[in-house]
Amino acid sequence: MLRFEELAVITHGAILQYQQDYTVQHLLLDSRKLINPAGSVFFAIKGNFNDGHDYISNLYDRGVRQFVVEQTQDIPGVKHEASLTISFPEANFLRVSSSLQALHQVAAHHRQQYTLPVIAITGSNGKTIVKEWLAQLLNPDERIVKSPRSYNSQIGVPLSVWQLNQNHTLGIFEAGISHPGEMEKLAGIIQPTEGIFTNIGPAHAEGFESLEQKIVEKLKLFQHVDCLFYCRDQAPIHAAVRAAQIPAFTWSRQQQPADVQISPVGVQGDRFILHFEYQNTVATLVLPFTDEASVENCLHCLAVLLSRQVPVAEIQARFQKLAPVAMRLxxxxxxxxxxxxxxxxxxxxxxxxxxxxxxxxxxxxxxxxxxxxxxxxxxxxxxxxxxxxxxxxxxxxxxxxxxxxxxxxxxxxxxxxxxxxxxxxxxxxxxxxxxxxxxxxxxxxxxxxxxxxxxxxxxxxxxHGTVLEVNLDALVHNLNFYRAKLAPETRIMVMVKAFAYGSGSYEIANLLQFHRVDYLTVAYPDEGISLREHGITLPIMVMSPSPDSFTKLQQYQLEPEIYSLEILEACIRVLPANPDFRQNIHLKLDTGMHRLGFTETDLDELFSRLAATPQLKVVSIFSHLAGADEALYNDFSELQVSRFRSMAAKVERKVGYPVLKHILNSAGIVRFPEHQMDMVRLGIGLYGVEATGAEQDALCMVSRLTT
CATH class of the missing domain: 3.90.190.20 (Mur ligase, C-terminal domain)
Known part of the structure; x- marks a missing residue:
């Protein structure tokens, strides 16, 4: 068990305040996931959307007494190191150059305490499924520790490795990267003895100069392994593995020179049947899946079991019991x-x-x-x-x-x-x-x-006979897919109108609130009211307020979309007399779609009414691209953006304060990233539909009907 003083040695940090030698049992990165305050050390990480230093006071009030920080002035209310004792008299503080790097160092140190074999998994697709299936298949032989769910990032990997204890006999961890230079860090934490390279494809391709560069970067996970498992038919992977001189165990369905030869028989009902040959033994394997991706994932697992000399009859029996990973959450x-x-x-x-x-x-x-x-x-x-x-x-x-x-x-x-x-x-x-x-x-x-x-x-x-099932993991995956395309400062407004496109507005809104999106949008006031009544505190824009709904909007702190002078007047008529009251509003501008919105000719009257009504605060200005999903309309989309920028600038000058500007929908995020502005609106893309078609394979479908 680590003690706080040891963290300074491991991270090369400086102890700013030391009150008691607490033990370190939990690595805490998210204030919402606090379980054991006394045994937790909080790493204040600065992310693209949040700064962990902002949550230190809250965590201290809830009993946390160990903190890793980057700068004391980053902590709200703390001006210099001396004031730590005043604000946090019972806490230990360690200052490091990077809290994320410190997290990596602590996890790597923890990994070094154990000599068990560890299998690392990377690739464009299938990492989580291969990990879960391999854990199922090896469970009779090993006491396994593995990555929870899809914990394969710069934050997820150290949290996964931290689970290691002396009772485990095998670790299985997945690692994913989006940019060069990331894999070396994960390799230093996982320190694998074996590896699986599932495949290579277009996922996260925008972070690399070429497919070859992406393969080379991923292979850095396996520089010191005793054996790397991969499909010999993937020529780019094979070439890079040979160049890196990594010991390998391969399988092939195309009669390439490999350790295991696979001969498909075909699909029979809901089963896929194949023959495999290994060390002069030929056997039949029945897989409980028929889709190509699942077959490939199973074959990676087969290679690992064969290399471990698991008897063929046992392999056949274990594969029959494989459960689909999609049955999660x-x-x-x-x-x-x-x-x-x-x-x-x-x-x-x-x-x-x-x-x-x-x-x-x-x-x-x-x-x-x-x-x-x-x-x-x-x-x-x-x-x-x-x-x-x-x-x-x-x-x-x-x-x-x-x-x-x-x-x-x-x-x-x-x-x-x-x-x-x-x-x-x-x-x-x-x-x-x-x-x-x-x-x-x-x-x-x-x-x-x-x-x-x-x-x-x-x-x-x-x-009833038919049930709509919503895969929350898939929704978070899609959210992160779009988030990865945004600049760190770009905010996200998510559409949960129409019962979240049929997926369940309350549950979806709760999940989005947990993952810290910036805004929600509903179509009608009653949808927003219902969300408020069910505990949603995020700002909510209402797209279609009716003239008689503005009193309710005020009551529930909902923010109307104002798209015409008539709706503006209806909003103004019910404003309370209190001069300190503020009603947030969102102005929609018509830049060419001609589906509601103020035109250029409306602006003077709009400015006049806003100037006369200081109780109204314009929090955002937006418009809608008519053809963002089609290249045919690129020129018109650019024209709309130009009009919007011009009109929005006029609005900002008149109101006299900065206003959020947004014009991109889901398709626009993919096709026009240079026009992100202050915020984007994520709608149908969140639910698994990539309207441009260019990156549909990168999204997961969120809903399905079962009977």
């Missing part, structure tokens, strides 16, 4: 006004904390219930493991816990008195009483062997 409507977060895929400690974070940030219902199985992959002693689970449940203020499995049942006394325990899923279903679940959000999280999909079916059975 799906939001579903359930009986009696309840909502399910369906995580019936696996149950590990890292994934549990992420799922609990999501659960408590769903504010549509007050009551929160967790149905959880035995945790089978932690590598921790039982007492330690379930004490930690109980701590997580308490810290997240879960109202009711239902534990299923013989192991968690043995530790019932560690949990609250109202908790319930069952030895098997069948026992729970035998005692299941639907009426005891009313208006609550329920996290269903279990290891695959417990067949929690039967529990999900019981909660859904009485709804």
């Amino acid at each position: 799906e939001m579903k409507e359930a009986i009696n006004g309840c909502y399910l977060i369906d995580d019936t895929y696996n149950n590990d400690l890292g994934g549990l904390t992420i799922a609990l974070d999501l659960l408590v940030n769903q504010t549509r219902t007050d009551a929160k219930t967790v149905i959880i199985s035995d945790l089978l992959e932690s590598g921790l002693p039982e007492d330690v493991l379930y004490a930690r689970v109980a701590e997580f449940i308490r810290a997240h203020r879960i109202h009711r816990l239902i534990g299923i499995g013989p192991i968690i049942s043995r530790h019932a006394l560690k949990f609250a008195q109202n908790s319930q325990f069952y030895g098997t899923t069948a026992q729970f279903l035998q005692h299941f009483k639907p009426d005891t679940f009313q208006n609550e959000t329920i996290l269903v999280k279990g290891a695959r062997v417990f067949e929690f999909e039967k529990i999900v079916a019981a909660f859904q059975r009485k709804i």
Whole structure:
């Protein structure tokens, strides 16, 4: 267990204030994920959208006493080092040149304490699926620690490696990069002994000069491995591996020289059948998937199992039990006004904390219930493991816990008195009483062997024949895809109109609020009111306010889109007499689409009314590109942008203060990044539709109908 004083040695930092030698149990980067204040050290990282230094006072008030900072003047209210004792008398402070680099150094030091084999996975696609499937396939042989979900970034990797403890016998971590120079940092943290290079494609291509450069950068993860697994048919990868002289284990479907030869037989129903040859042994393998991507991912896993000399019969049996990774964190409507977060895929400690974070940030219902199985992959002693689970449940203020499995049942006394325990899923279903679940959000999280999909079916059975399932992971993936295209200072307004394009406005808005978007937009006032009533505090723009709705907009702090003089007058008529009152408004300008908005000829009258009404504050000016998704209209789009810039400049001069400007929609973000201005509006792209078609493969579909 690290102590605070050791952090200074590891990071080459300077201790600014030392009050007590606390131990370091948790690496905290997000103030919303605080579980154990006494054992947490907070790294104040400056990101593109947030500065961790802004949250130090809040965390101190909540019990955190260990902080890694870059500059004391970055902490609100602290002018110099001497004032730390006044503001934070019980805290330890360590100053470093980069909090992110310090996080990397601490994680790398932690990794160096263990000599277990570690498999690192990178590639353009399939990293998370290969990691999850490999963990399933090797679970009978190893006590595995792995990246939670898609924790493969400069922040996700150190948090993943921090999970390592003396009980683990194998680590499996994924690593993803977007720019040159990033992989060396991740390699130093993971320190892999083996590697898998899944494939190479266009994902994140904009960060590299060429495909060859991207491959070379990714291969830096494997410079010191004993063996690298990859498909011999991927010629660019093979050439780069040979040039780097990395020891390899390969497989091929095209009869290339390789360790494993694959001969596809074909699809039979929902199975894919193939023959493989390895070390003069020929065998048949039946895969429970038929799509090309899943077959490729399975073959990477097959290569690893063969290299480990797992018997062929055992390999065949294990592949039959593979579960689809897509069954992760799906939001579903359930009986009696309840909502399910369906995580019936696996149950590990890292994934549990992420799922609990999501659960408590769903504010549509007050009551929160967790149905959880035995945790089978932690590598921790039982007492330690379930004490930690109980701590997580308490810290997240879960109202009711239902534990299923013989192991968690043995530790019932560690949990609250109202908790319930069952030895098997069948026992729970035998005692299941639907009426005891009313208006609550329920996290269903279990290891695959417990067949929690039967529990999900019981909660859904009485709804209707067809269910809309929303994949929250996919939505966050899409949000981050568009965020990666923006300058650090560019804000994001997200459209949640029309029930979030059918995906569930409350749940989606909660998730977007958690991921710190800047604005939400709804079509009608009642949508905005409903979001406010369900705990959404983000600024909300209302696109279609009616003349009789402005009093309600004031009451719920909603911000109307003002697109005509008539709507402006309706807004002004109901303003309260209080001269200090301020109503935020958004002005829509017509630059050529001719679908509402002020034209050039309207501006003088608009300016006159604004000057006479100081209670109105123009917070943004925007317009809409008529053909952003089609190259055919590029010239017209540029003309619209030019008109908008000219009109917006006039508005800013008249109001006398800076105003947010935005013109790009989802398609515009992709095709016209040079016109990001102050903010962009993300709509249909968030839900998996890339209107230009150029980067559709980079997005994930968010919703699906199941019957």
